[in-house]
Amino acid sequence: MTHILSADIGGTTCKLGIFDESLNILEKWEISTNKTGEGILENIYDSFVVHLNRKNLDINSMIGMGIGVPGPIDFENGVVNGAVNLNWTGNIEVRKIMQKYFDGPIYVDNDANVATLGEKFKGAGQNESEVVCMTLGTGVGGGIVANNVLLHGHNGSGAEIGHFLVDQKKRFKCNCGMKGCLETVASATGVVNLVHHYYSNMSLKSSLHDHIMNKNVSAKDVFDAAKNDDEFSQFIIDKVAGYIAYAASVISVMTNPKYIIIGGGVSNAGDILIQYIEKHYKNMTFRPAQDDTHIVVAKLGNDAGIIGAAGLIKTYVIERENK
Ligand SMILES: [Zn+2]
Structure with missing residues (x-):
């Protein structure tokens, strides 16, 4: 298990990336955020599978998946309490929904927090x-x-x-x-x-x-x-x-x-x-x-989000295992 999946969900595009354990970007790309509700998460999963297949990588060999979302988060449970830019209302159980597709560790945090973590690891921090x-x-x-x-x-x-x-x-x-x-x-x-x-x-x-x-x-x-x-x-x-x-x-x-x-x-x-x-x-x-x-x-501009979302897995999975 050597790779991390990362998604930074925005109102018009989702930035996606595959990272190594040291948070180096192996590949990054964007898909449009053209569905509402759970459809966005399904699109993200499908796109990951396409890109992983091209690299002969299996999604179930991934260390984990980090997701940044533009809305308030219940971090412990991976639940977003509404996200105006995504037309998400009420509680959306992002981790639980994504676990239907991927059974490794999934961490969800808000966009400002993941951008901070990106800058901490690879940017001005x-x-x-x-x-x-x-x-x-x-x-x-x-x-x-x-x-x-x-x-x-x-x-x-x-x-x-x-x-x-x-x-x-x-x-x-x-x-x-x-x-x-x-x-x-x-x-x-x-x-x-x-x-x-x-x-x-x-x-x-x-x-x-x-x-x-x-x-x-x-x-x-x-x-x-x-x-x-x-x-x-x-x-x-x-x-x-x-x-x-x-x-x-x-x-x-x-x-x-x-x-x-x-x-x-x-x-x-x-x-x-x-x-x-x-x-x-x-x-x-x-x-x-x-x-x-x-x-x-x-320093990182628009990449802060996907680097930081991958950073969630580095912080909460990789570094914890190494302690
Ligand atoms: Zn205010």
Whole structure:
């Protein structure tokens, strides 16, 4: 038994991969997510069999299967409690359904957690045991690896960094129904929230004036303008960075990560974002908890999910057997 099967299920495509025990990719491919409910899982199984047959590999000789899903997870039982992007409602017993096809170990986790595990093993986390990842995209996902394992909490809501209250004024509403979450000020939508909030209340002029007035400014516009010395855009990135740093600071006194990894579309803001986060982080974090902690940009891009889903099998099957 030498190979790991990995699936990262998204709203439009499922990324699939076959890995060796050291999490090197032997093959990766995508299929479209064109069925709902259990049909997606059956499609995944069928595609695995086709690709394994080409390599003369038997699915029952696989070490295990790791699956990333965009929804809240009951990790112990491999159950997803709804996934809006997949049109899954109610509890879907992913592990139990997949066990109809594959009788080896199956681990299921949410997309932010598997991306974190991918970055820990093969990306910016340098295979350290203490790693935090914040994925700043349309929303904000988070994952915390402490003592080499992902934190899940008692009902799977651990490490939901996106819903950490960072804006004490609670100016913007979050998708979760609360106000003031990190997601409302540090996602792509959050960047735009801050642009509109501050532009009408301050005198800094911006090259984005027309976009802002027409309400079609994007986070990318802000990052591009900031790189061209647009002062208002730099001011906005500084605000975003302050909120991210605050979340990173609190996490640092909890789990003392070695690497705090910033991923997702917002991390395309690049060096300026990291520099501003570092500035705020150093000013607000308990000294011993920030010593030798590095704030870095994610390295794996879209592959973080399948590498991390395979990483579930490495963490919970291979490394446990070796202990
Ligand atoms: Zn929220």
